[in-house]
Amino acid sequence: MPDSLLSLLPAGLSVPAYLSMGALILTGACLQGVGGIGFAMLSAPLGAIFFPDLVPGPLLAMGCCLSLMGALREREAIVWDIAGFALTGRALGGAAAVLTIAWLAPEPLAVLFSLSILAAVALSLLGWRLLPGARNVVIAGTLSGFMGTITSAGAPPFALVMQHMAPAPMRATMGCILSGGAVLSLAMLALAGRFGLPQLVLALVLAPFLLAGFALSNRLRGRVSPTVVRRLLLGLCAAGALGVLGRAAFA
Helix, strand or coil: CCHHHHCCCCCCCCHHHHHHHHHHHHHHHHHHHHHCCCHHHHHHHHHHHHCHHHCCHHHHHHHHHHHHHHHHHCHHHCCHHHHHHHHHHHHHHHHHHHHHHHHCCHHHHHHHHHHHHHHHHHHHHCCCCCCCCHHHHHHHHHHHHHHHHHHCCCCHHHHHHHCCCCHHHHHHHHHHHHHHHHHHHHHHHHHCCCCCHHHHHHHHHCHHHHHHHHHHHHHHHHHCCHHHHHHHHHHHHHHHHHHHHHHHHHC
């Protein structure tokens, strides 16, 4: 890598730290490749605590590429109606989050939403069933845009609504939604001066781990049953909510 690009990396980034970041990225990419979500819910809370340089720009950039690869891999399975409703809600939720951050402290809201997600996971395990109709998807998109802008983990509402879809349409549609949402978020960060060349370079030097995790998911996704995928989604939802709560407690 040219010295000009090396100079853009975070000061003091050691080889062990780089490899630790890479392990986190690889694991998150593999989880998302199998279940449709997981990258941000694993990487964002841990990154905020241990690797602040990753949050939010580099993780969003890598998550955007990962979600796009997932959507393209199974593009024939995308449910476009659901994707359109979800992105509409995501834009509304992101705008509401920007206004909220300007006027209110976001931390209590993040805690409230995380507790709500944990309650919804518990109800799902007890038999509560949400269907991916237009109204539910728009609501999930709005909550996702709000949570994603405030906490960087916006996938749980979608996972709760889409958990009963077949694995391939769920993964492909989720990839379409999350990649589109990440583009919107990156544009907002760039306008705010929080995403530029240094953040892009960090994402690029970690890209081999992202690609390795996605390649590993290619070998695993066909061996996982719909029941296991649903359990994985609910587990990741709970883990993402607990991660946000842990980050709030740590802060």
